[in-house]
Amino acid sequence: MYRVKSESDCDMMLQDQMDSPVADDVSSGEGSPHRGSGPPLKKGPWTSAEDAILVDYVKKHGEGNWNAVQKNTGLFRCGKSCRLRWANHLRPNLKKGAFTPEEERLIIQLHAKMGNKWARMAANLPGRTDNEIKNYWNTRIKRCQRAGLPIYPASVCNQSSSEDQQVSGDFNCSENISNDLLSGNGLYLPDFTSDNFIANPDALSYAPHLSAVSIGNLLGQSFASKNCSFMDQVDHSGMLKQSGCVLPALSDTIDGVLSSVDQFSNGSEKLKQALGFDYLNEANASSKTIAPFGVALSGSHAFLNGNFSASRPINGPLKRELPSLQDTESDPNSWLKYTLAPAMQPTELVDPYLHSPIATPSVKSECASPRNSGLLEELLHEAQGRSGKNRQPSVRSSSSSANTPCETTTVVSPEFDLCPEYWDDHHSSFINECAPFSGYSFTESTPVSAASPDIFQLSKISPAQSPSMGSGEQAVEPRHESAGSPHPENLRPDALFSGNSADPSTFNNAIAILLGNDMNAECKPVLGGGITFGSSSWSNMPNACEISEFK
DNA sequence: AATGAAGTCAACCGCTGATGT
DNA sequence: CACATCAGCGGTTGACTTCAT
Numbered sequence: 001m002y003r004v005k006s007e008s009d010c011d012m013m014l015q016d017q018m019d020s021p022v023a024d025d026v027s028s029g030e031g032s033p034h035r036g037s038g039p040p041l042k043k044g045p046w047t048s049a050e051d052a053i054l055v056d057y058v059k060k061h062g063e064g065n066w067n068a069v070q071k072n073t074g075l076f077r078c079g080k081s082c083r084l085r086w087a088n089h090l091r092p093n094l095k096k097g098a099f100t101p102e103e104e105r106l107i108i109q110l111h112a113k114m115g116n117k118w119a120r121m122a123a124n125l126p127g128r129t130d131n132e133i134k135n136y137w138n139t140r141i142k143r144c145q146r147a148g149l150p151i152y153p154a155s156v157c158n159q160s161s162s163e164d165q166q167v168s169g170d171f172n173c174s175e176n177i178s179n180d181l182l183s184g185n186g187l188y189l190p191d192f193t194s195d196n197f198i199a200n201p202d203a204l205s206y207a208p209h210l211s212a213v214s215i216g217n218l219l220g221q222s223f224a225s226k227n228c229s230f231m232d233q234v235d236h237s238g239m240l241k242q243s244g245c246v247l248p249a250l251s252d253t254i255d256g257v258l259s260s261v262d263q264f265s266n267g268s269e270k271l272k273q274a275l276g277f278d279y280l281n282e283a284n285a286s287s288k289t290i291a292p293f294g295v296a297l298s299g300s301h302a303f304l305n306g307n308f309s310a311s312r313p314i315n316g317p318l319k320r321e322l323p324s325l326q327d328t329e330s331d332p333n334s335w336l337k338y339t340l341a342p343a344m345q346p347t348e349l350v351d352p353y354l355h356s357p358i359a360t361p362s363v364k365s366e367c368a369s370p371r372n373s374g375l376l377e378e379l380l381h382e383a384q385g386r387s388g389k390n391r392q393p394s395v396r397s398s399s400s401s402a403n404t405p406c407e408t409t410t411v412v413s414p415e416f417d418l419c420p421e422y423w424d425d426h427h428s429s430f431i432n433e434c435a436p437f438s439g440y441s442f443t444e445s446t447p448v449s450a451a452s453p454d455i456f457q458l459s460k461i462s463p464a465q466s467p468s469m470g471s472g473e474q475a476v477e478p479r480h481e482s483a484g485s486p487h488p489e490n491l492r493p494d495a496l497f498s499g500n501s502a503d504p505s506t507f508n509n510a511i512a513i514l515l516g517n518d519m520n521a522e523c524k525p526v527l528g529g530g531i532t533f534g535s536s537s538w539s540n541m542p543n544a545c546e547i548s549e550f551k
Numbered sequence: 552a553a554t555g556a557a558g559t560c561a562a563c564c565g566c567t568g569a570t571g572t
Numbered sequence: 573c574a575c576a577t578c579a580g581c582g583g584t585t586g587a588c589t590t591c592a593t
Binding site: 043044045046080081084085088089131132135136139142143146 | 563
Binding site: 045064079130 | 578
């Protein structure tokens, strides 16, 4: 008679289904948007009667042609729903029940390799469905997030790291990149350099550290990678080889920025100290918060960790899958919060810069799920072990209070300790150099007081300038002089600190791109190891460390 | 015991690529 | 080549359950 127009129109109904044996179920009222134009397709939970009909149909006709199920059986379900029901619940050989520890490990390993490719992961887990895996992963993400634990345990990271060098045809590079770019899978941000990682396994970030991870930490690690080339760290799968873990290509980009910052900061030891970077050279700086960059990036650990939230005005697909140690919903440090929340007043924007969520070691009670079968314990164990090791007292370290487990605590960061004299001399250049990280632009006219970062005048990027805008738009309107879109090459992270990069618009644009404006840009692996973003091949970019601007 | 938070699960939705016409 | 359809994928939502207070 008439067919379902498309699967998006599942609600459309065949007229002849009025006589369906399961028509009674439909009348129970679940979803009936088309009452006037025929019986609606049923939504909601399947009944055993419906299951029986579907099973019977598949036995007779085999899988596929799911829309025909509706026609041939009178089942008031759209083909899509039938397929899903069959695939997830009715097909034989489905494994039910909780994941085994082995399966959990496999999932984590696969996710480290593939990102959110649930179907492909399911292919590696006989009897498991993509939906199951997806649910498991999301739950796990949530749990780890609350606990401030890394998503990938060290063992998995190490294994993935080594495997990753072998696995290249297993999955498509561009897929990985784009997916990971979008999903921010790079939650786990261990040391940026393999040397560091190997020499100092403790550099492996763990929960409390990561939850308070700052750009300073990352920068500090980056400082150690003097000879690393930006692109050298990118292998064909878009991961950071040297990281000791698989890191998405986004991290490459970030690393490029950091390398550039490296250039900047390395040549400005005094400035570094003045800005509170001096601890970067300390062995265990990871639990500290850096205020000046905190303005710019402290919250951005969310970004650096790949934590985006669609609950903020950002591209929708970025929300749930994102492994996040700092839920932007609860984390006052969220950089995106500052960047994208238009309603916030500058004064409101300030305090969070000084606050750092500190996860306590005593996370187990809350975070250990009774259903967890091992991996989480592994993480917890690791976290606890490391927390004891790494939490060395420091003169400058934040005083963490006695928190309830997993409680997010705001601690005034003592890291912000500007040298007034130096700041007076250099703040304007610093502002110009660093502002882009924040999503705000410092104004040079801003009176700067060494003791108080909150006197920074922050001019917010308007929502219209946020990364949530379409890829074709100008993400960040240059707050200052620059007009028009800069050439993509000029937006390369390494360019940010090279040459006369004092133009904040360049930084702002670059950050906008990093944050998503360019996320939809074509990102393809290039034979030879480079990655092209759109038409601009980054493989040609100079080694960031070769830029001598700040040497 | 009541209540709210968190976790789990099933299902839906929108999008995309493949295929057919 | 354009369009329609289908199958599949990934993200999201909502109902239900479990747990903690």
